[in-house]
Amino acid sequence: MLESKNKNQDIYRFTISRVLQFLVGVVLCCLLILTTGCRPILLNSQSNNNSKLVLVNPSPPPTFNYPISRSPYGIFGFIYEGLISENGLTGELEPALAESWIFSEDKKRIIFTLRSELKWSDGKPLTADDVVFTYQDIYLNPKIPTVYKDFLRIGSTGAFPSVKKIDKRRVEFILPEPFAPFLRYIGRLKILPDHALRDTILSTDADGKPLFLSTWNTNTKPQEIIGNGAFRLENYIPSQRIVLQKNPFYWRSDLAGNSLPYLDKLIIEIIPSTDNQLLRFRSGELDSIGVDAEAFQLLKREEKRGKYKIYNGGPNLNFQFVGFNLNQGINSQGKPFLNPMKSRWFNNLAFRQAVAYSINRQQINNNIYRGLGEIRHSALAVQSPYYLSPEAGLKVYKYNPEKAKKLLLDAGFQYNDANELLDKDGNRVEFTILVKSEEKLRIDTAVQIKEDLSNIGIKANLQVLNFNTVLQKLFLSRDWECYVGAFGVPGADFEPNLLSLFWSSNGSFHQFNLGSKPGEPRMKNWQVSDWEKEIDRLFTAGYQTVNENQRREIYGEFQQIVAEQLPVFFLVNSLSLQAVRNHIDNLKFSAIGGAFWNIDELKIQEK
Template identity: 25%
Template structure:
């Protein structure tokens, strides 16, 4: 009997414990807690942790995005939001931009941020000694800077330029540390590996194996949950994925198509894939006699199976592009003119235009002109596959494209910039957040450093682009841009192919990771201050208190 009584007592106690535990869990909730180190693997190594020098290095731009800040910042839709400037006004003539700086910002060494830092940074960007693009140097040399007081700065333009606000996202540099450094010497200065910014994270250590960032304790904004971020350095992206399998990292900064498939099948990983600003296209040299006929250009577009390119060659790390505006852009319109794959319509179009295969060799002719041309790209394996597939597709409608490849540097220097090509496969990357098409499609940009590589001319499109540059209202500017896209879609000066998709993976132990459309790779870290590893259980009634950081 005593054993039976003991068993009954134990059973009752177990029920009470389970009931209590259940009641506890029913009245409590898990909330984010501070602490933990997030480790992410990247391919490459840092060189210039400096916003005016970082443009050419992916690792540099990743770190700079966490350490430095600009007057403004672009959100996931490419629209401009306040950052170090709390607000701004634009004069009625659209020439004067007055920015009001936050008064609670300190550099990571404790010195207050002032308008002097803005004046200094703009002065640096005017210098050709920083090896920047001459067009950017010319732009900033045309901007006058005024400093009414310590927390106000005025940028004065010589003529209205509506996209200008999108250029104010540049990271500011501390004048008190660098004002005595000649611009020509900045690239060799120790600051580039021991930077001081205003952002939520600060560089603690840089070695050939990692970059360690700690939390900026004097940050004016919301403190990150994480105590530190460690960026581990690997020779290539394949090595980054292998590092995750060894347990060295929690985040994989970029995934190839093969590794993306592995990540999708891994139950420990969250996979994120999102459109990346940019697009691949085939430039058509409009000086070439056969490309002077719109029917030929349109036939090539109709005969291009872009979905096949995306699925079979790019392995779904891209989406079909219908024009020069990425779907990530605030100016994108799903109702813009587009074309579907229709090789039969392409054949009809060519035959009506007088292009027929007179000698039975599979290539159409019109008088003395044969419908053949060289199709050039760089020696990247994927690009080669793309031009070979385009060659096959166009052959089916009686067009002979002759695939050719050169080195990456030679493609731009020897062929694209001098307009010395027939047709050329290229990809625009990291397009600006304001989709101003002027430098790529305005007729004044057909020569020299302009990027109108096809030699396209449209009086109507020119006028619309000029009007858009003088229109401050963003919605009105978007409407003007859409008219330009429709004209380009009708004239077909190039063959739009695809917009890239960026894939990224993070271990499920890291919470609240969100990935929206990207304009550049560092945008994947846009919400890093909200990510957390640690959690704690609190009463439901206390949850609102814990959500206030």
């Protein structure tokens, strides 16, 4: 027998309490990665057309191909939807392309029923065939190296679900075992058009790879990119702007029967400099801007005159960190990804602990974040119901350079007469800190870390690169040494299994020790530490466990391992601040969804 959706919500809904973090501009880091396509900052056009807004991204999109994109700076949240979605106020799961879903009694089968008369942005019908194609031929295709495959791994074996069409509007997913996070994962995966992409899956290039991998790049004609979201692509001028127009075939409408979105166009300006973004906002051109600590006091003073409000969502849930490359693997040319000498330093726990004690995070918060941040200690945010606090036993690293020096000396390092740190073989300890160029606060943080490291005799050099190049070094060439970055997935602090992308040894964003990805030759000499294996075990236990007290114990143990082993060291989380002009109507700001999660419902009041 199949049970109703409502009857099973209490069983299958994840623990959602006070707040979730809306990921804006990150990274899988981040990603981000993220992974569902973040929504950029809203800006206002100088046009007299009040149904048009202009947005901003700091980097151009590397591709318009959603499944293979790793950048957080995409437009996918505007042009695509999945079967279900998350409410930006409550975090609750809600119907999207699917109007309902039901579970079998053994919790291994889920049937989704699509809304009637769904259409793609080119007017073609959207049916169950598209859902089956998206999952079976793209996400679960071994020839497609998509990070979203990780969302579909079930159980300790990493087995995948199967999907089949029941009829035109119904699709059934069959799981190898009950898997609590699956329903929320489904909400993160967008549905793609069978009629526009099937040929690219079936055809291959000269190397035998599906043409899909080179489809819908940034040179593709906009009308060829088909979506199902509130907007569709109208034009793209590389490295300048993306123009989106209202999708006339979008399924949503308001209570009066008016089709959504209310906005006719969105223009995403590509402006790398946050200083330039601030300048345009203060001059009155822009409707909204993310407010960093550096700009807060200035913008707060002008709040009334500028006719805007600064919203505060509390500390960001994504984590800022500094971490070392622990990968001991060998590349396809037979060379180590990392200098073996430096690899020995980085894989020395005492070395990582010494670095943790050497960084003055309070000074970073005071000087760089202007006090508008909170020092972070754990892999989970303080808002998480699974958070392990220092008071409850979490290991922390308060600023103590003398303790850092002692750890290094006890580990066999030494100092010369110039107080420069040497390893046991007399080599100067020197490495490069990688940081993205688009975020001044992060660069300033890297500079502060460089100075702190010099106080314990370590020479650090900065490498400031655009974010797309940073991603290539992290996930392709793997030839980085130290990285100041950030990572977050919306909802992950309330369903920690979402963080398996970063923490599990086979995760696509396991950047500090990234193994072979699908389509790559098997990496030689890649080593997974015992503590990484233990984190893998804990994440498996976490998704298999229903009892919340037991889950808290499991994820508490995970946080302690991270704190003790320091694959990354957490820094300062800034407050989530957003300035929004008062004439944007129907704004529903929340710490969960941010300012513009309901962009299809926004209106512009007459000025």
